[in-house]
Amino acid sequence: MRQVIYIWVLILSGIAMDGAKGQAIRWHSSFEEKVFTQWTDSSGKGLADFFAADPVITDSLFLQKESELTSLCLQLAKKRKKFLAESQFLYYVFKQVHKRYLYHYQPYPLFTSLQDSTYNCVSGTALYAWVLGKLGFSTEIREMNRHVYLRVHTVRSTYLIDATDPDNGFVSDDEMLILRRELWYASNEITQARPCNKIITLSNLAGLQYFNEAVKAFNRGTYEKCMQLLNKATILYPGSDKIANLQSMTQKQLPSVVARVK
Numbered sequence: 267m268r269q270v271i272y273i274w275v276l277i278l279s280g281i282a283m284d285g286a287k288g289q290a291i292r293w294h295s296s297f298e299e300k301v302f303t304q305w306t307d308s309s310g311k312g313l314a315d316f317f318a319a320d321p322v323i324t325d326s327l328f329l330q331k332e333s334e335l336t337s338l339c340l341q342l343a344k345k346r347k348k349f350l351a352e353s354q355f356l357y358y359v360f361k362q363v364h365k366r367y368l369y370h371y372q373p374y375p376l377f378t379s380l381q382d383s384t385y386n387c388v389s390g391t392a393l394y395a396w397v398l399g400k401l402g403f404s405t406e407i408r409e410m411n412r413h414v415y416l417r418v419h420t421v422r423s424t425y426l427i428d429a430t431d432p433d434n435g436f437v438s439d440d441e442m443l444i445l446r447r448e449l450w451y452a453s454n455e456i457t458q459a460r461p462c463n464k465i466i467t468l469s470n471l472a473g474l475q476y477f478n479e480a481v482k483a484f485n486r487g488t489y490e491k492c493m494q495l496l497n498k499a500t501i502l503y504p505g506s507d508k509i510a511n512l513q514s515m516t517q518k519q520l521p522s523v524v525a526r527v528k
Contacts, residue, residue: 335397357436387413394427
């Protein structure tokens with residue numbers, strides 16, 4: 267009987283080698299290959315990591331989508347002077363981004379599904395982190411076992427943004443309220459895994475998007491595709507326990523796949 271896992275993460279143009287596993291990585295598009303093998307850390311790299319997971323994205327399509335998101339940032343920046351308090355402007359950004367892109371929650375959508383207003387905590391948090399970074403705010407992406415959210419730091423204050431909660435997902439400058447929210451997250455961590463609440467990078471978050479795609483592949487029984495996705499996830503997020511655990515589970519399934527083919 268095929269083993270099926272359900273992991274909630276509220277959360278072939280070229281070939282390369284994954285040094286950790288010694289397996290060939292097959293890129294599903296020339297854009298994905300370029301992002302992984304040619305791009306260095308730059309202003310557009312973090313966003314490109316998310317678009318690379320979608321096989322239909324090309325260089326020109328990425329530039330178009332990046333331009334659209336940049337235009338959003340410029341529109342938001344023009345409104346900034348109208349707000350006397352920093353918290354008011356951040357709340358305005360929170361609501362405007364939700365209104366434009368975050369309508370329909372699904373467990374495992376790609377970042378590119380934002381164009382259809384479909385999102386989860388990974389893609390929503392990534393969008394807020396990128397937009398707020400462009401607006402000059404310092405952000406801190408927090409990963410839990412079943413969820414990711416955002417802290418926003420300013421000179422005087424700290425705020426919390428939960429992309430999956432359009433009504434109460436903006437927690438203003440009150441450290442006690444933020445801590446209570448984080449304790450509530452922890453109380454909902456119904457899992458046997460070790461407690462987790464750590465800071466990750468935008469690229470790490472993109473690795474979790476590949477991980478989510480791998481979960482879908484595993485549940486369909488397409489283990490070779492699952493391993494390919496996990497190898498890419500590892501490049502973006504080395505040292506992730508959840509990625510390593512799924513790699514181990516997938517590796518155990520691969521010999522049986524080969525045997526059935528023979």
